[in-house]
Amino acid sequence: MFRVHTAVTGLPGGNAQVLHYFAGPGAATTAEATEGIARVAAFWNALKATVATTMLFSPLSIVDEVNPVTGDIINQLVGTPVSNVAGTATGDAMPGATSYVAQYLTGVFMNGRQVRGRTFIGQVVEGQNTPAGKPANTATIITAGGKLALQIVTPLSHVVWHRTNSHGNGSAVSVASYGCNSEWGFWRHHGLTGH
Secondary structure, eight states: OEEEEEEEEOOTTOOEEEEEEEEOSSSOOHHHHHHHHHHHHHHHHHHGGGSBTTOEEEEOSEEEEEOTTTOOEEEEEEOOOOOOEEOOBOSOBOOTTEEEEEEEEEEEEETTEEEEEEEEEOOOBGGGBOTTSSBSOHHHHHHHHHTTTSOSSSOOEEEEEEOOSSTTOOEEEEOOEEEEOSSOEEOOOSSOEEO
8 A cells, every 4th residue: 555645835833744545456666656646646736726825735756655454664665756736726714724625435334434534625715615604616626536546647546544543453445436525624733634
C-alpha cells in the first residue's frame, strides 16, 4: 500500500498534512508511486475553486510504502514531482476550521460500521454557503474525489486504510464511491490528517 502526503499551507492556526492511500496490483514500483502523486494532484486541481487563494496544496514526491496490516513503513519511493495547487476562491473567509468533507465510501462493513475515509478541505469563503448556510459545491468535491480512482497511466486502486487499536490488524479497503457531507465539517488539524 502507498501513502501519498500533501503538505497544506495557508490554514488559520498552522500547517498540516493530508494523507491519501493507494494499492497497486503487484510489487511496489516507482511508476505506481508517480501515479498516486499525479492522482492526488488531480484531486486538488479539481477542487481548487472551492478554497481560498491563501491555500496551497503541495503533493510530496517521496511516497511511503506501508504494510497495511501493521502500518509500518517498509520502503520509500521517489515519484515524479507535480506542481503545487493554489486555491482560487476569493471573498471573505469563513471561520478557519470550516471545511468541506470529502467522503470515501467502501461499502464494506466491520463491526456494524462502514469502513470509509474522509478528507477535510478548507479554508473556504462565504461565497461557498447556500442561503441556508450549507456547503454550496458538494458536487465539485464528489467529482474531485473521483479523480483519486481515475487511472492516468498506471493501474492503482484508491483505498482507505482501516486501522484498529491493536498493532497487526489493519487492512486496505478499496473505495467504491465518493460523497461529500451536506453540512460543514470542522477541521481540527494537529499537523496531520488523512483516511
